[in-house]
Amino acid sequence: MAEVVADTVGSIGPAEVAEVELYHATSWLTKYVFCQDAKVIAIQYSVTAMAIGLVALVLSWLMRLQLAFPGTFSLIQSENYYQFITMHGMIMVIYLLTALFLGGFGNYLIPLMLGARDMAFPYVNMLSYWVYLLAVLVLVASFFAPGGPTGAGWTLYPPQAILSGTPGHEWGIILMLASLILFIIGFTMGGLNYVVTVLQCRTRGMTLMRMPLTVWGIFTATVMALLAFPALFVGCVMMLLDRLLGTSFFMPSIVQLGQQLSYSGGSPILFQHLFWFFGHPEVYIVALPAFGIVSDLISTHARKNIFGYRMMVWAIVGIGALSFVVWAHHMYISGMDPYFGFFFATTTLIIAVPTAIKVYNWVLTLWRGNIHLTVPMLFALGFIVTFVNGGLTGLFLGNVVVDVPLSATLFVVAHFHMVMGVAPIFVVFGGIYHWYPKVTGRMLDETLGKIHFWVTFLGAYAIFFPMHYLGLLGVPRRYYELGATAFIPPSAASLNVFITVAALIVGAAQLVFLFNLIWSLSKGRAPGGNPWGATTLEWQTPQTPPGHGNWGKELPVVYRWAYDYSVPGTERDFVPQNQPASAPTA
Amino acid sequence: MSVIVLFLAVIAIIAGWWLSQQRLMAKPWLDVGSIGETPAWGGSSVPAAKVGLGVFLAVAGCLFALLVSAYFMRIDIATTSGATTTGTVLRTMPVPGLLWLNTAVLVVSSVALQCAQIAARHGQRDAVRDGLLLGGVSALVFLAGQLLVWRQLVDAGYFAASNPGNAFFYLFTGVHGLHVTGGIVALGKTFGKVRSGVAIERLRLSVWLCTAYWHFLLLVWLVIFAVLTGWADDFIVICRTLVI
Numbered sequence: 001m002a003e004v005v006a007d008t009v010g011s012i013g014p015a016e017v018a019e020v021e022l023y024h025a026t027s028w029l030t031k032y033v034f035c036q037d038a039k040v041i042a043i044q045y046s047v048t049a050m051a052i053g054l055v056a057l058v059l060s061w062l063m064r065l066q067l068a069f070p071g072t073f074s075l076i077q078s079e080n081y082y083q084f085i086t087m088h089g090m091i092m093v094i095y096l097l098t099a100l101f102l103g104g105f106g107n108y109l110i111p112l113m114l115g116a117r118d119m120a121f122p123y124v125n126m127l128s129y130w131v132y133l134l135a136v137l138v139l140v141a142s143f144f145a146p147g148g149p150t151g152a153g154w155t156l157y158p159p160q161a162i163l164s165g166t167p168g169h170e171w172g173i174i175l176m177l178a179s180l181i182l183f184i185i186g187f188t189m190g191g192l193n194y195v196v197t198v199l200q201c202r203t204r205g206m207t208l209m210r211m212p213l214t215v216w217g218i219f220t221a222t223v224m225a226l227l228a229f230p231a232l233f234v235g236c237v238m239m240l241l242d243r244l245l246g247t248s249f250f251m252p253s254i255v256q257l258g259q260q261l262s263y264s265g266g267s268p269i270l271f272q273h274l275f276w277f278f279g280h281p282e283v284y285i286v287a288l289p290a291f292g293i294v295s296d297l298i299s300t301h302a303r304k305n306i307f308g309y310r311m312m313v314w315a316i317v318g319i320g321a322l323s324f325v326v327w328a329h330h331m332y333i334s335g336m337d338p339y340f341g342f343f344f345a346t347t348t349l350i351i352a353v354p355t356a357i358k359v360y361n362w363v364l365t366l367w368r369g370n371i372h373l374t375v376p377m378l379f380a381l382g383f384i385v386t387f388v389n390g391g392l393t394g395l396f397l398g399n400v401v402v403d404v405p406l407s408a409t410l411f412v413v414a415h416f417h418m419v420m421g422v423a424p425i426f427v428v429f430g431g432i433y434h435w436y437p438k439v440t441g442r443m444l445d446e447t448l449g450k451i452h453f454w455v456t457f458l459g460a461y462a463i464f465f466p467m468h469y470l471g472l473l474g475v476p477r478r479y480y481e482l483g484a485t486a487f488i489p490p491s492a493a494s495l496n497v498f499i500t501v502a503a504l505i506v507g508a509a510q511l512v513f514l515f516n517l518i519w520s521l522s523k524g525r526a527p528g529g530n531p532w533g534a535t536t537l538e539w540q541t542p543q544t545p546p547g548h549g550n551w552g553k554e555l556p557v558v559y560r561w562a563y564d565y566s567v568p569g570t571e572r573d574f575v576p577q578n579q580p581a582s583a584p585t586a
Numbered sequence: 587m588s589v590i591v592l593f594l595a596v597i598a599i600i601a602g603w604w605l606s607q608q609r610l611m612a613k614p615w616l617d618v619g620s621i622g623e624t625p626a627w628g629g630s631s632v633p634a635a636k637v638g639l640g641v642f643l644a645v646a647g648c649l650f651a652l653l654v655s656a657y658f659m660r661i662d663i664a665t666t667s668g669a670t671t672t673g674t675v676l677r678t679m680p681v682p683g684l685l686w687l688n689t690a691v692l693v694v695s696s697v698a699l700q701c702a703q704i705a706a707r708h709g710q711r712d713a714v715r716d717g718l719l720l721g722g723v724s725a726l727v728f729l730a731g732q733l734l735v736w737r738q739l740v741d742a743g744y745f746a747a748s749n750p751g752n753a754f755f756y757l758f759t760g761v762h763g764l765h766v767t768g769g770i771v772a773l774g775k776t777f778g779k780v781r782s783g784v785a786i787e788r789l790r791l792s793v794w795l796c797t798a799y800w801h802f803l804l805l806v807w808l809v810i811f812a813v814l815t816g817w818a819d820d821f822i823v824i825c826r827t828l829v830i
């Protein structure tokens with residue numbers, strides 16, 4: 001029978017990759033350090049991203065401590081607060097989430113889920129990680145540079161970002177810009193790989209419409225990132241020139257402390273356009289992989305096919321395209337033409353339609369499913385709840401009139417933490433609990449996982465839900481301390497203490513997770529190759545963890561879509577993608 | 587930002603066309619293949635490296651489109667905030683005559699690589715080598731010429747910091763020059779392989795990639811040149827009427 005397959009198929013796509021084409025590690029160094037195997041690169045990316053993410057987490061504790069007990073910590077001066085806020089925001093969004101979803105999950109899952117042996121250009125892929133690591137190191141270096149890291153806010157708005165009133169204007173801002181430029185170069189190398197691999201390295205039978213939604217999400221996000229990051233790149237290069245060579249791309253004529261600076265005629269608004277042309281798509285660069293992964297988690301752990309697969313795909317592509325024409329909704333208060341505001345408010349609200357479709361489809365997938373409340377499923381459910389919550393406040397902020405008073409208050413902080421902070425992080429966690437057995441061959445501990453979930457979920461709500469109220473009161477964001485302000489009641493201070501306690505507890509829960517990751521590596525239960533009974537190809541590898549080249553001698557052939565769960569008349573409640581229709585279902 | 591939006595619209599059209607070939611209307615839950623009946627693979631037969639270059643050119647194109655966008659927006663802001671005619675605020679710098687020569691050299695470079703590529707198709711090893719050599723050397727001459735232009739401008743007192751228009755000039759030429767440099771490295775590798783006697787059939791792809799990249803660089807240079815010297819101003823006017 002195998003004979004027949006090989007025969008009919010030979011003309012369509014190569015079944016075997018000749019051994020010579022594969023990269024072979026020849027020494028310890030090339031096997032574990034300078035490795036071109038996407039699986040190793042994925043782990044390198046993930047570990048680096050989580051390590052730097054831990055720094056951002058600690059910074060958030062420091063900020064919360066300051067907000068709850070202003071003036072108590074001599075270590076946290078107002079300059080430090082701005083530095084913490086900037087580094088926290090930038091690390092979380094770019095160095096943690098973007099790198100983890102695309103570099104981590106992307107590298108691991110794309111080749112495996114598509115039945116490929118590796119990425120299209122393994123060498124470039126390896127370079128991508130090392131450039132990323134360099135970017136992270138440059139960023140970390142800014143903590144130790146004279147004057148400390150930049151305190152310009154994660155948006156780095158000029159002119160203040162490079163003026164001497166801003167902390168870190170000596171070295172911090174230069175290192176930050178250099179690090180971002182490196183990150184973008186590294187990402188572009190990786191991104192080329194992810195896109196080309198999806199386009200060209202799918203195994204036989206893996207049509208686009210049979211790809212798991214995880215791959216769709218990562219693929220679309222990568223395309224978006226490849227087109228959006230150049231805007232940040234241009235912005236960073238131009239600002240770096242302003243800072244180092246004294247050009248005036250973004251710097252208007254400025255009188256500082258009675259001194260006329262040498263800048264003249266530049267436009268800060270130009271930077272805002274460039275930044276948000278990247279910045280808004282960035283939200284979806286983080287969200288789309290999360291959408292994809294969560295779809296697969298829900299379908300697998302509810303033992304039910306995903307509801308409306310085609311609509312899910314179209315929605316991912318549609319959101320990706322639309323998100324390039326909404327950037328100026330971050331600039332409602334920059335003094336823009338009101339008609340512009342109207343245009344961007346409209347496009348912003350239109351995006352809500354495909355996004356809402358996705359949410360309905362997740363809920364309908366759960367509907368009457370055989371829901372297993374495993375840890376990945378819990379996190380997936382947590383994602384839906386927080387995402388809907390953040391999405392609703394997004395509808396508020398998308399309207400110009402509502403946004404104008406709420407902009408720059410804690411309402412915005414609450415909104416974006418719900419929608420692009422907590423929600424994608426939940427998917428990251430869910431994904432790790434889900435794929436850890438494939439990556440390591442061991443299960444993460446279930447009890448610790450449940451503790452981790454419940455504390456994080458309830459805790460995140462305790463942190464960010466009250467912030468909406470503070471925002472409505474008018475408590476401004478990015479404020480070191482509130483002082484005695486007429487419109488802010490004293491109860492706001494008690495609420496701040498409450499939020500901080502919650503933040504510290506949530507932080508402690510992450511340490512439980514970290515412990516679980518390390519402990520389970522050697523002590524976890526070894527569950528076999530397919531513990532969740534999943535259909536996608538990565539669970540059908542001959543070895544777990546998958547060996548070099550992922551598959552045995554022959555690549556798998558795909559006969560069906562990724563969501564054949566609980567198909568009537570089959571023996572098991574799932575049918576793997578590489579199982580043909582006529583074969584006995586055993 | 588209209589330039590970049592237009593650029594992305596073109597990309598979106600290409601992507602949309604490609605997606606429309608991918609049977610997005612298929613109902614994957616209904617079509618289950620059985621053994622012997624092999625489902626189509628769905629990928630194209632184009633080598634991965636060509637697709638990779640295509641994606642890279644889209645990214646690099648995006649970068650240059652953004653630079654041009656920023657330039658036009660900058661002019662726009664300068665114009666609305668007092669100065670009268672488009673561009674005069676930014677373009678105080680003369681166009682050095684040397685730029686014309688450099689442009690010609692870059693054209694020669696592109697033509698040489700095109701010849702090399704045709705020769706590669708016909709398996710003429712010597713012609714490939716000569717084409718690559720001429721292309722590489724003329725690209726180096728182009729870079730030297732650009733540096734000379736910088737020299738002349740600085741000597742004449744047009745510093746990057748003295749006027750945003752100057753700054754844009756240096757930025758554009760610098761970023762373009764870096765891309766040319768990267769290309770020369772790749773070209774050098776291919777040339778090395780030709781010299782060391784690798785079979786020409788195995789180099790056809792590399793030569794093709796270099797050539798395509800060179801044409802792209804030439805195109806970008808022509809656009810930048812037109813924008814910097816102001817011939818593209820009519821285009822801005824059209825854009826503005828389109829936007830408003």
Ligand code: HEM
Nearest residue numbers: 060063085086089092093153154155420421477478479503
């Ligand atoms: C336990 C988790 C977290 C806590 C306690 C936390 C806390 C904070 C606090 C206190 C601020 C400053 C608010 C202000 O004064 O304006 C902030 C800002 C910010 N956070 Fe978080 N955060 C957390 C997780 C995240 C995550 C996962 C992301 C990823 C997207 C994120 C992204 C940001 C951004 C972009 C800013 C804005 C920085 C700026 O204003 O320049 N945070 N966070």
Ligand SMILES: [Cu+2]
Nearest residue numbers: 280283329330
């Ligand atoms: Cu946005």
